[in-house]
Amino acid sequence: MKEYDFLIVGAGLYGCVFAHAATKAGKKCLVIDKRKHAGGNVYCRDENGINVHQYGAHIFHTNDENTWNFVNSFVEFNRYTNSPIANYKGKLYNLPFNMNTFYQLWGISDPQLVKEKLDAQIKASGIDVPTNLEEQAIKLVGNDMYEIFIKGYTEKQWGKPCNELPPFIIKRLPVRLTFDNNYFNDKFQGIPIGGYNVLIDGLLKDIPVKLETDFFNDITYFKSIAKKIVYTGPIDAFFDYKFGALEYRSLRFEEKILEIDNFQGNAVVNYTENKVPYTRIIEHKHFEFGFQKHTVVTYEYPLAWQKGMEPFYPVNDVVNNTLFKKYEALKELEENIIFGGRLAEYKYYDMHQIVAAARVQSKIVLAKD
Ligand code: UDP
Numbered sequence: 001m002k003e004y005d006f007l008i009v010g011a012g013l014y015g016c017v018f019a020h021a022a023t024k025a026g027k028k029c030l031v032i033d034k035r036k037h038a039g040g041n042v043y044c045r046d047e048n049g050i051n052v053h054q055y056g057a058h059i060f061h062t063n064d065e066n067t068w069n070f071v072n073s074f075v076e077f078n079r080y081t082n083s084p085i086a087n088y089k090g091k092l093y094n095l096p097f098n099m100n101t102f103y104q105l106w107g108i109s110d111p112q113l114v115k116e117k118l119d120a121q122i123k124a125s126g127i128d129v130p131t132n133l134e135e136q137a138i139k140l141v142g143n144d145m146y147e148i149f150i151k152g153y154t155e156k157q158w159g160k161p162c163n164e165l166p167p168f169i170i171k172r173l174p175v176r177l178t179f180d181n182n183y184f185n186d187k188f189q190g191i192p193i194g195g196y197n198v199l200i201d202g203l204l205k206d207i208p209v210k211l212e213t214d215f216f217n218d219i220t221y222f223k224s225i226a227k228k229i230v231y232t233g234p235i236d237a238f239f240d241y242k243f244g245a246l247e248y249r250s251l252r253f254e255e256k257i258l259e260i261d262n263f264q265g266n267a268v269v270n271y272t273e274n275k276v277p278y279t280r281i282i283e284h285k286h287f288e289f290g291f292q293k294h295t296v297v298t299y300e301y302p303l304a305w306q307k308g309m310e311p312f313y314p315v316n317d318v319v320n321n322t323l324f325k326k327y328e329a330l331k332e333l334e335e336n337i338i339f340g341g342r343l344a345e346y347k348y349y350d351m352h353q354i355v356a357a358a359r360v361q362s363k364i365v366l367a368k369d
Contacts, residue, residue, distance in 0.1 A: 002224070002225060002226055002227050003028070003030075003225045003226070004028050004029060004030045004225055004226040004227070005022065005027035005028045005029065005226065005227050005228065005369070006018075006019070006022050006027055006028070006029045006030075006226055006227070006228050006229070006230055007029075007030050007032065007222055007225060007226035007228070007229045007230070008029060008030070008031040008032070008229075008230045008232070009032055009033075009215045009222070009229060009230065009231045009232060009233060010031075010032075010033055010040065010231070010232030010233055010341065010343075011031050011032075011033035011035075011038035011039065011040060011200075011204070011209060011211075012033075012039070012040020012041060012042070012232055012341060012342075012354075013039075013040060013042055013200075013341075013351055013354045013355060013358070014040075014232045014340045014341030014342075014344075014354050014357065014358045015031060015033075015040070015230060015232045015340075015341070015358075016031070016038070016039075016200055016203035016204055017203060017354070017355050017358035017359060017362070018230050018338075018340065018358045018361065018362045019031050019203065019204065019207050019230075020203040020204070020207070021358070021359060021362035021363070021366065022362060022365075022366060023206065023207050025366045025369075027366070027369070029207050029208075030207075030208050030209075030210065030225070030226065031204065031207055031208070031209045031210070032209070032210045032211075032213040032215060032222070033209070033210075033211055033212075033213065034212065034213060034214040034215075035211065035212070036211055036212055037211065038200050038204060038209055038211065039196060039197055039200040040055075040232075041055035041056065041058070041312070042055075042058050042196040042199070042200065042351065043055065043196065043197065043200070044195040044196050044197055046195070047257060047284075047296050048292065048294060049290070049292050050284050050285045050288075050290055050292055050294070050295070050296050051194075051195035051196075051197075051284060051287070051288060052255070052284050052296050052298070053196075053282065053284060053287070053298075054253070055251075055253075055310070055312075056251060056253070056282075056298075056300060056312070057267065057268055057280075057282045057287070058191075058196060058351060059080065059082045059183075059184075059189060059190075059191065059287070060077065060189060060190060060191065060192070060351050060352065061082070061184040061186040061188065061189035061350070061352060062186055062187070062188050062189075062352035062356075063185075063186045063187050063188070064352065064356060065187070065188070066356075067352050067355050067356050067359075068187075068188040068352075070355065070359065071192075071199060071355060074198070074199050074202030074203060075192040075193060075194065075198040075199045075202060076192070076193045077188075077189075077190030077191060077192055077193065078190050078191050078192075078193050078288060078289070079190060080189070080190050080191045080267075080287055080288070080289075081182050081183075081189060082182070082183040082184060082189065082267075082268065083095070083181035083182060083183060083266070084096075084183055084266070084267075084268040084269065084270055084280075085264075085266050085268070085269045085270070086101075086149055086269075086270045086271075086272050087269055087270065087271050087272070087273075087276075088148050088149065088271075088272045088273055089273060091104075092104075093105065093148075093149070094181045095149070095181070095183060095270065096173050096174045096175065096176070096181075096182075096183050097141055097145060097149070097173065097174070097175045097176070098174075098175075098176040098177070098178060098179060098180050098181060099111060099114065099176070099177060099178055099179040099180075100179050100181060101145075101149075102114045105144065105145070105148070106144075111177040111178070114177060115177060117142070118141065118142050120142075121138075121142030121143050121144065122138065122139055122140075122142050124143075125138045125139065125142070125143065127139045130167045131167070132162065132163045132164065132165060132166070132167060133154060133162045133163070133165035133166065133167050133169055133170050134146070134151075134161075134162035134163040134165075135163070135167065136167035136168075136170050136171065137150045137151075137154075137162065137170050140170065140173070140175055141175055148272060149272045150162070150170065150173075150272070151274070152272050152273045152274035152275075153270060153271075153272040153279055154169070154170070155274055156274060156277070156279050156302055157249070157279050157302050158249060158302070158313075158315065159249065159302065159303075159304055160315075160317075164317070165317065166316055166317050166318075168316070169316075169348070186352075191287045191288060193288070195288075215231075215233065216237070227336065228336045228337070228338065228365070228369075229336065229337045229338070230337075230338045230340060231337055231338070231339050231340075231344055232339075232340055232341035232343065232344050233343055233344060234246070234248075234311055234343040234344070234346075235324065235327045235328070235331070235339060235343065235344050235345070235346055236323075236327055238327075238339075238344070239327055239330050243323055243326045243327060244323060245307065246314065246315075246320050246323055246324060246327075246346060247305070247314075247315040247317075247319075247320050248305035248311035248312065248313060248314055248315060249302055249303070249304070249305060249311075249312055249313040249315060250302070250303050250304065250305040250306075250309045250310055250311060250312055251300055251301065251302055251303065251310070251312050252300075252301040252302075252303055253298050253299070253300060253301075254278075254298065254299040254301065255296060255297070255298045255299075256296070256297050256298075256299075257294060257295075257296050258294060258295050258296070258297065259293070259294055260294070260295060261291075261292065261293055261294070261295060262283075262295060263281075263283050263295050263297050264281060264283050264297070265283075265286075266283065266286060267282060267283055267284070267286035267287050268280055268281075268282055269281050269283075277301055278299040278300055278301045279300050279301070279302055280299075280300050281297055281298065281299055281300070282297065282298045282300065283295055283296070283297050284296045284297075284298070311343060313348060314342065314343075314346045314347060314348055316346070316347070316348060320346070321346075324346040327346075338361060338365055340357060340358060340361055341354060341357075341358075342354065345357075
């Protein structure tokens with residue numbers, strides 16, 4: 001008789017949502033994580049009243065009312081609206097690309113004239129169906145915007161020339177001919193009041209969690225204690241990198257605690273020039289409209305991932321996706337193991353997609369159980 005119905009490997013958002021659903025269905029779960037805390041990359045550290053997004057900024061947004069109601073059933077969300085600022089050679093511009101940005105860049109306030117200018121640049125590029133990120137970006141916003149806001153930032157972020165990156169990455173960026181600085185088009189967005197840990201604690205309520213526990217230290221034991229395993233770590237690591245390592249981008253965070261109340265006046269400032277080594281500076285208190293006397297800022301430096309580092313972003317180009325498919329085929333041979341989340345599915349998921357995916361998957365698995 002196995003002690004648990006489900007062993008959940010990884011206490012990130014996917015694992016927590018799955019564990020919650022399974023527990024609610026009367027299943028006995030154990031969640032393990034190799035880190036010192038639960039929450040995966042949404043974990044926040046309390047720095048004297050400021051919730052510090054330790055693993056990069058997380059802003060929840062979704063169009064799906066069901067997902068929104070689900071997360072709100074654990075914690076109320078504030079009215080934070082993501083409106084990043086771009087700093088290019090010391091000049092500031094609004095993001096995403098909207099009439100404010102076009103006015104700041106070209107001094108044109110008439111949307112019709114902006115449209116004509118954009119259309120002319122896009123037409124001159126001769127791009128019909130974009131095959132890479134560079135073409136996709138130029139087709140979306142023309143050459144001027146591409147050079148100033150996209151090329152440098154993207155090449156720093158992904159460590160590759162834009163013409164070697166897949167187009168889908170940039171499809172995330174909206175372009176608007178209205179004066180609207182809201183980064184997301186989604187119906188719902190915000191930050192949990194009190195931070196993401198409240199959401200995680202709510203999901204994990206009454207579920208045993210073992211921290212600083214590495215699945216790979218004793219796979220045989222962990223397989224022996226549960227009927228089913230939900231694995232949310234990197235898929236290549238699960239199969240001992242037998243076809244080679246998938247490529248990820250990692251991040252280095254440089255944090256400063258400053259004895260001033262306001263450093264940059266905005267939660268997110270992107271540095272779009274290639275020669276500035278970091279991609280963005282996050283000032284955490286502004287996610288929650290903080291009035292503390294101090295502030296915490298984090299400089300985000302992208303870097304190539306190597307074994308032993310934290311993998312943050314899957315690099316979903318053709319080579320890696322092909323390799324992933326090989327690992328995916330092995331998954332089918334693993335009985336009683338469910339693979340889910342950004343690392344196990346090798347997919348550039350946002351939080352709302354993770355929540356939705358874990359809810360769908362848990363429903364399917366639990367219906368069969
Ligand atoms: N991006 C860009 N300039 C910016 C912000 C984003 O070129 O100022 C591009 C870049 O390629 C990035 C992608 O848009 O990888 C998605 O960025 P976002 O900040 O939305 O994603 P995150 O890194 O937060 O997941």
